[in-house]
Amino acid sequence: AQKVTQAQTEISVVEKEDVTLDCVYETRDTTYYLFWYKQPPSGELVFLIRRNSFDEQNEISGRYSWNFQKSTSSFNFTITASQVVDSAVYFCALSGPNYGGSQGNLIFGKGTKLSVKP
Amino acid sequence: NAGVMQNPRHLVRRRGQEARLRCSPMKGHSHVYWYRQLPEEGLKFMVYLQKENIIDESGMPKERFSAEFPKEGPSILRIQQVVRGDSAAYFCASSLFRDGSEQYFGPGTRLTVT
Numbered sequence: 001a002q003k004v005t006q007a008q009t010e011i012s013v014v015e016k017e018d019v020t021l022d023c024v025y026e027t028r029d030t031t032y033y034l035f036w037y038k039q040p041p042s043g044e045l046v047f048l049i050r051r052n053s054f055d056e057q058n059e060i061s062g063r064y065s066w067n068f069q070k071s072t073s074s075f076n077f078t079i080t081a082s083q084v085v086d087s088a089v090y091f092c093a094l095s096g097p098n099y100g101g102s103q104g105n106l107i108f109g110k111g112t113k114l115s116v117k118p
Numbered sequence: 119n120a121g122v123m124q125n126p127r128h129l130v131r132r133r134g135q136e137a138r139l140r141c142s143p144m145k146g147h148s149h150v151y152w153y154r155q156l157p158e159e160g161l162k163f164m165v166y167l168q169k170e171n172i173i174d175e176s177g178m179p180k181e182r183f184s185a186e187f188p189k190e191g192p193s194i195l196r197i198q199q200v201v202r203g204d205s206a207a208y209f210c211a212s213s214l215f216r217d218g219s220e221q222y223f224g225p226g227t228r229l230t231v232t
Contacts, residue, residue, distance in 0.1 A: 033218035045161075045209060045223035052218065091161065095218045104216050105151055105163040105174065 002027045004094050006109035013082055014117050021077040021112045023092030029053075034068065034075045035093040035106065045091070051075065082116045089113045120145065122212050122224035123192075130230045131200045139195040139227045143212030150193045151221060152178075152185060155207040167193060200231045 003026040013019045025034065036048040049059060051068050059066045063080045079086055093106040123142040131137050143150050152164040163177040167187035178185065182200075187193040197204055207228050211221035 031218075035220070037223070043207065043228075044225045045211075047220050047222055050218075050220050093161075097218065104149075104213075104218055105166055105177070106153070106161075106211075106221060107163070108153075108161040110160040 002029075002032075002094055002096060002107050004092050004107055004109035006090075006092055006112050008112045009110070010113045010115070012115045012117065015084060016081050017116075018078060018080050019082050019114065019116075021079075021090050021092075021114065023075045023077065023109060025073050025075065025092070025094045027094060027096060029096045031097045033095045035095070036066065036075075036077050037091045037093065037108075038088045039091065039111070040088040048077075079114075082114075084116050084118055087114060087116045122147075122210060122222050124208075124210050124224035124227050126227060127225060128228045128230070130232060132232055133201055134199050137197040137200050137204070137229055139197075139208050139210075139229070141193040141195070141210030141212075141224055143193070143210075144214075144222055147212035147214050147222075149213045149216055150187050151211045151213070152193075152195050153209045153211065155209060155226070157206075161209070164195070197229075200229075202231050205229055205231045 005024045032053045034051045038046040056068050065078045067076045089111040091111045092109045095104050095106050125140050150167045153161045155161045165178045165185045166174040170189050182198045184196045207226045209226045210224045213219045213221045
């Protein structure tokens with residue numbers, strides 16, 4: 001069975017601090033995809049990144065970076081020099097290949113609520 | 119380049135009424151997914167549709183819930199005889215391909231059952 005665990009329910013930091021959001025996943029598939037989404041207080045879901053299981057290169061996009069490690073089944077998300085606008089709930093998600101019972105739907109973790117205080 | 123559109127954004131229904139939620143995918147996207155976000159439960163997959171076909175409805179309650187994605191027009195999630203437990207945010211997402219490609223979400227419909 002596929003599962004995503006975000007052990008950190010809430011994190012509070014002060015502006016300009018770096019913060020890492022943890023994501024651990026479980027799957028028996030050899031091909032799978034990992035995602036991060038941001039849900040700001042306004043409620044919409046914003047796509048941040050997608051990685052496939054064959055690409056373990058870390059990725060950096062501005063202040064955001066992602067560390068994918070298959071050996072530990074983790075896909076962690078780091079925000080450098082956090083800002084108040086980063087305050088949101090962040091969801092990690094997993095999907096499998098489109099065969100058998102897996103149709104590409106996303107399996108979400110329960111989310112980590114990040115509060116960045118000025 | 120419009121994103122995924124959902125309407126209404128907020129919907130209030132009395133117990134026993136019907137709720138109809140609409141979703142227009144991004145232009146060129148033919149894959150639509152519906153998710154429900156219940157308080158304290160996170161986001162859960164409900165149903166996956168392509169034009170005129172339900173591909174996977176394994177996450178949708180067997181009774182009172184139905185979904186469609188007709189050849190023309192938006193995808194519809196229909197909840198009959200709503201109960202208080204149906205109060206939630208319902209999100210629609212669309213993707214270009216089926217192979218685990220990015221799913222782009224609409225703003226959601228907040229359903230409140232009184």
